[in-house]
Amino acid sequence: MALDREQQLEAFxxxxxxxxxxxxxxxxxPVGHLSIGHEGAIVGACMALRDDDYxxxxxxxxxxxxxxxAEIGPLMAEIFGKRTGICKGLGGSxxxxxxxxxxICESAIVGGGFPLATGAGLSAQVRGTDQASLxxxxxxxxxxxxxxxxxxxxxxxxxxxxxxxxxxxxxxxTPVSMSHGQPDIARRxxxxxIPGITVDGQDVEAVHAVTADAVxxxxxxxxxxxxxxRTYRFDEHSNRLAIPIEYRxxxxxxxxxNERDPVALxxxxxxxxxxxxxxxxxEAEVRETIDAAVTFAKESPEPETSDLWDNMYxxxxxxxxxxxxxx
Amino acid sequence: xxxxxSTTRLSxxxxxxxAQREExxxxxxVILMGEDIAVYGAQSLFDEFDASRLxxxxxxxxxxxxxxxxxxxxxxxxxxxxxxxxFCYLASDQLINQAAKLRFMxxxxxxxxxxxxxxxxxxxxxxxxxADRPYPLFMNTPGLKVLAPATASDxxxxxxxxxxxxxxxxxxxxxNLWNKKEDVPVDADVLVPIGKAAVRREGNDVTIVSIAGxxxxxxxxxxxxxxxxxxxxxxxxxxxxxxxxxxxxxxxAKTGRLVIAxxxxxxxxxxxxxxxVVCEEAFDALKRPVRRVTAPQVHVxxxxxxxxxxxxxxxxxxxxxxxxN
Ligand SMILES: Cc1ncc(C[n+]2csc(CCOP(=O)(O)OP(=O)(O)O)c2C)c(N)n1
Numbered sequence: 338m339a340l341d342r343e344q345q346l347e348a349f350x351x352x353x354x355x356x357x358x359x360x361x362x363x364x365x366x367p368v369g370h371l372s373i374g375h376e377g378a379i380v381g382a383c384m385a386l387r388d389d390d391y392x393x394x395x396x397x398x399x400x401x402x403x404x405x406x407a408e409i410g411p412l413m414a415e416i417f418g419k420r421t422g423i424c425k426g427l428g429g430s431x432x433x434x435x436x437x438x439x440x441i442c443e444s445a446i447v448g449g450g451f452p453l454a455t456g457a458g459l460s461a462q463v464r465g466t467d468q469a470s471l472x473x474x475x476x477x478x479x480x481x482x483x484x485x486x487x488x489x490x491x492x493x494x495x496x497x498x499x500x501x502x503x504x505x506x507x508x509x510x511t512p513v514s515m516s517h518g519q520p521d522i523a524r525r526x527x528x529x530x531i532p533g534i535t536v537d538g539q540d541v542e543a544v545h546a547v548t549a550d551a552v553x554x555x556x557x558x559x560x561x562x563x564x565x566x567r568t569y570r571f572d573e574h575s576n577r578l579a580i581p582i583e584y585r586x587x588x589x590x591x592x593x594x595n596e597r598d599p600v601a602l603x604x605x606x607x608x609x610x611x612x613x614x615x616x617x618x619x620e621a622e623v624r625e626t627i628d629a630a631v632t633f634a635k636e637s638p639e640p641e642t643s644d645l646w647d648n649m650y651x652x653x654x655x656x657x658x659x660x661x662x663x664x
Numbered sequence: 665x666x667x668x669x670s671t672t673r674l675s676x677x678x679x680x681x682x683a684q685r686e687e688x689x690x691x692x693x694v695i696l697m698g699e700d701i702a703v704y705g706a707q708s709l710f711d712e713f714d715a716s717r718l719x720x721x722x723x724x725x726x727x728x729x730x731x732x733x734x735x736x737x738x739x740x741x742x743x744x745x746x747x748x749x750x751f752c753y754l755a756s757d758q759l760i761n762q763a764a765k766l767r768f769m770x771x772x773x774x775x776x777x778x779x780x781x782x783x784x785x786x787x788x789x790x791x792x793x794x795a796d797r798p799y800p801l802f803m804n805t806p807g808l809k810v811l812a813p814a815t816a817s818d819x820x821x822x823x824x825x826x827x828x829x830x831x832x833x834x835x836x837x838x839x840n841l842w843n844k845k846e847d848v849p850v851d852a853d854v855l856v857p858i859g860k861a862a863v864r865r866e867g868n869d870v871t872i873v874s875i876a877g878x879x880x881x882x883x884x885x886x887x888x889x890x891x892x893x894x895x896x897x898x899x900x901x902x903x904x905x906x907x908x909x910x911x912x913x914x915x916x917a918k919t920g921r922l923v924i925a926x927x928x929x930x931x932x933x934x935x936x937x938x939x940x941v942v943c944e945e946a947f948d949a950l951k952r953p954v955r956r957v958t959a960p961q962v963h964v965x966x967x968x969x970x971x972x973x974x975x976x977x978x979x980x981x982x983x984x985x986x987x988x989n
């Protein structure tokens with residue numbers, strides 16, 4: 338199930354959108370946890386899904402909706418905290434959710450997404466659809482109890498879930514080697530009786546191939562798969578966090594930036610395939626999309642105080658008193 | 665065909681099972697999940713429904729409540745049986761950080777039509793790790809609806825209303841009421857509205873607000889007080905969040921006196937919130953200070969006699985009312 342030419346260009350487009358979206362954030366308003374360096378892993382995984390498949394993301398949340406093909410303007414406006422944002426300015430950087438694209442939540446509680454993705458898989462199974470559910474998480478999240486609890490449940494019930502680890506080697510400053518008794522995350526699958534696969538996260542097509550297999554397995558009712566994509570975070574854990582210690586070497590960072598950049602690597606491959614003209618057109622188009630999104634976000638109105646209560650309940654009952662806390 | 669207004673005699677626990685059966689029949693998206701669900705009354709449901717809708721879960725409270733949330737986000741209406749209310753703490757991340765917040769944080773893109781059932785196991789000699797009544801914690805969580813039925817009819821009608829509600833609802837069932845029988849409506853569409861308290865007995869001299877399993881004690885206290893010439897109005901709040909303050913305030917406007925009976929721990933209890941609301945909104949109507957009858961701020965002991973001493977009784981309510989004269 339290799340990507341055809343159109344899909345290859347689409348994968349490049351989405352990777353570049355993530356890259357330029359985040360570079361725009363750095364330029365305009367330093368905010369949040371960036372996915373620069375993870376684009377190959379994210380887009381490779383998302384390209385293996387249909388629009389109606391479910392995805393749960395993480396605090397590093399910008400890449401996941403973009404990878405799934407969400408519209409850029411409302412995502413940008415959300416990070417600017419505006420009313421036109423995808424979450425009306427109430428969720429923000431760690432919680433970019435677009436339900437139209439199957440994103441059901443991005444959890445800033447590390448490990449919080451495992452049960453939700455598992456529940457979406459349960460829902461697809463009970464309703465008898467062939468939808469799959471893909472759960473993104475980091476290496477750090479695999480030390481939460483929800484990792485084992487949820488994968489175990491999905492394994493017992495053969496739920497259509499793909500557990501997809503973006504292993505960038507660190508949780509904030511803690512390397513995998515210092516937080517995992519057994520640092521090979523894919524091998525943890527053995528404990529649940531499911532397949533565990535390691536893939537180069539900087540190679541978008543390799544990621545796509547293993548994820549597509551796992552998704553087909555899920556749709557066939559054969560249960561969950563654990564995928565570990567080895568990737569790297571180029572920037573700091575979060576732009577807002579000043580990290581006082583040198584927990585990784587400059588040499589290591591430079592190596593990834595210069596030799597292992599998933600966007601640059603894929604661009605070179607597509608040029609070898611004679612797609613330079615298409616790439617240049619995409620580059621111009623994505624730049625325009627991002628610029629337009631920034632303008633839209635800047636010019637959009639702030640949310641109103643009353644929006645807070647409008648979004649609390651589907652069926653509000655007796656909220657008048659609750660509003661008095663304001664006065 | 666059932667006759668309009670016909671009833672059948674059911675215990676509180678049977679009424680809960682009936683509610684689940686009726687809702688599962690009505691809507692195929694309703695599923696039930698939890699640990700060993702058959703033990704907690706669902707055995708007869710296995711005879712009727714496909715096992716894919718009845719899920720015995722591994723012992724993974726945080727995750728199986730979260731699985732319920734994920735399923736609720738994507739088209740099902742799960743009932744998650746969290747059996748013993750002390751286990752709510754394990755699931756509190758998924759209840760508070762996810763279920764309660766997802767609608768808000770996504771600007772209304774998501775709804776979470778989830779029901780979590782859980783039981784307060786106090787007065788059952790189970791000691792401190794099984795005997796909690798943690799509903800004030802969830803009253804303090806915006807985004808949740810919190811119910812505490814005190815009768816079999818309410819247990820059925822409120823659970824059914826919760827299943828049909830598009831928001832996350834946590835129901836605290838009281839095991840001290842499990843065997844209490846009552847005539848319960850047979851009609852599968854009789855619901856008890858969420859957010860409405862019930863006036864169980866009318867009176868003029870004092871308002872007794874009762875929460876969950878305090879109701880039988882409050883009713884007996886009102887009988888006692890009537891014998892002494894004191895006319896007590898008894899309100900069963902039924903819904904803890906959102907609180908029906910209107911019914912409470914209009915009763916206090918009439919009686920001028922308020923005693924609140926609540927088996928949760930005293931500090932930050934539901935009784936505390938009701939007392940605060942009445943002091944803010946109806947201070948002028950009060951002829952005497954508000955009094956709370958609650959469990960003290962101490963853990964529940966194993967010893968049965970000591971345990972019984974902690975909770976609300978008829979005598980404690982009567983004594984509190986007498987202090988208001
Ligand atoms: C439950 C919880 N604990 C701690 C944090 C603080 N925190 C945010 S991100 C993070 C590291 C996560 O590492 P990993 O899962 O590897 O993802 P990465 O940041 O590397 O993408 C931590 C500790 C949190 N948000 N939630």
